[in-house]
Amino acid sequence: MSILSIDDLTIDLPTTGGPFRVIDGQSLDVPAGGILGIVGESGSGKTMMLRAIMDILPEGADRRWSRIAFDGADVTGRYDHSRLPISMVFQDPLTSFNPLMRIGSHLVEVARRRGVARSEAKRQAVDALAAARIPDPERVFARYPHELSGGLRQRAMIAMALLAEPRLLLLDEPTTALDATVQAEILSLIRQLQAERELTVVIVTHDLGVVAALCDTVAVMNDGRIVETAPVDRLFTAPEHPYTRQLLAAIDEGML
Numbered sequence: 001m002s003i004l005s006i007d008d009l010t011i012d013l014p015t016t017g018g019p020f021r022v023i024d025g026q027s028l029d030v031p032a033g034g035i036l037g038i039v040g041e042s043g044s045g046k047t048m049m050l051r052a053i054m055d056i057l058p059e060g061a062d063r064r065w066s067r068i069a070f071d072g073a074d075v076t077g078r079y080d081h082s083r084l085p086i087s088m089v090f091q092d093p094l095t096s097f098n099p100l101m102r103i104g105s106h107l108v109e110v111a112r113r114r115g116v117a118r119s120e121a122k123r124q125a126v127d128a129l130a131a132a133r134i135p136d137p138e139r140v141f142a143r144y145p146h147e148l149s150g151g152l153r154q155r156a157m158i159a160m161a162l163l164a165e166p167r168l169l170l171l172d173e174p175t176t177a178l179d180a181t182v183q184a185e186i187l188s189l190i191r192q193l194q195a196e197r198e199l200t201v202v203i204v205t206h207d208l209g210v211v212a213a214l215c216d217t218v219a220v221m222n223d224g225r226i227v228e229t230a231p232v233d234r235l236f237t238a239p240e241h242p243y244t245r246q247l248l249a250a251i252d253e254g255m256l
């Protein structure tokens with residue numbers, strides 16, 4: 001059973017030299033209830049794939065798909081991500097927060113958009129920070145983004161994503177900017193949240209270590225195409241596509 005399935009996704013971005021194809025007729029199937037990794041080198045189209053799902057492509061982008069279904073329901077032709085329980089954590093947490101707004105105000109705003117009354121929104125915001133295992137949520141609520149460590153900021157981002165009560169959580173390089181210890185803590189948080197909330201998670205990363213530690217299934221992207229999708233064990237033991245083998249060889253040679 002897939003929670004999200006997209007057939008024949010093509011994305012063209014406008015450039016001064018004409019349209020530039022960043023995703024070329026690709027299909028993505030996200031199995032419900034696990035963690036799917038999307039891995040591939042810089043520029044392969046990983047972020048654009050997620051941004052297409054969230055309806056936030058760059059201005060002038062042309063996005064087409066022949067079919068899209070969420071939780072078994074065909075929503076082609078009436079796709080509106082804001083009506084579906086999908087949240088995303090963006091690649092750079094510092095630029096995703098407004099530096100002039102306290103962490104709490106960001107979260108309250110998300111809850112308020114769902115029609116929640118102000119006092120209840122504050123309670124939900126503090127609860128969400130606690131759910132992201134932030135030790136002193138009331139204190140973090142009152143902080144500005146730059147006053148937090150990278151790890152706490154990423155937890156606050158995840159808390160904000162949880163407020164929308166997603167069933168599908170998209171994470172774009174959530175641990176790339178963090179040191180190894182903090183990275184391991186965030187990965188463990190993601191795993192815990194996935195299990196306790198019955199979430200489906202899609203995580204974009206260029207780090208095969210993250211894939212090995214966290215994912216159930218992996219899609220490998222290269223130059224706007226998904227070249228291979230496999231259960232994580234099989235990807236590491238019996239990679240099929242030459243590009244996947246090349247990625248794995250690069251780790252063995254200490255290049256990644």
Ligand SMILES: Nc1ncnc2c1ncn2[C@@H]1O[C@H](COP(=O)(O)OP(=O)(O)OP(=O)(O)O)[C@@H](O)[C@H]1O
Pocket residue numbers: 013014015020022040041042043044045046047048049058206
């Ligand atoms: N606003 C834009 N206009 C035109 N091309 C863009 C724009 N943003 C990204 N691109 C191009 O689209 C392609 C896919 O970019 P994307 O950001 O999805 O890559 P990525 O796999 O997420 O890379 P990274 O690992 O560096 O984040 C790249 O060739 C990139 O240069």
Ligand SMILES: [Mg+2]
Pocket residue numbers: 046047048091172
């Ligand atoms: Mg990216």
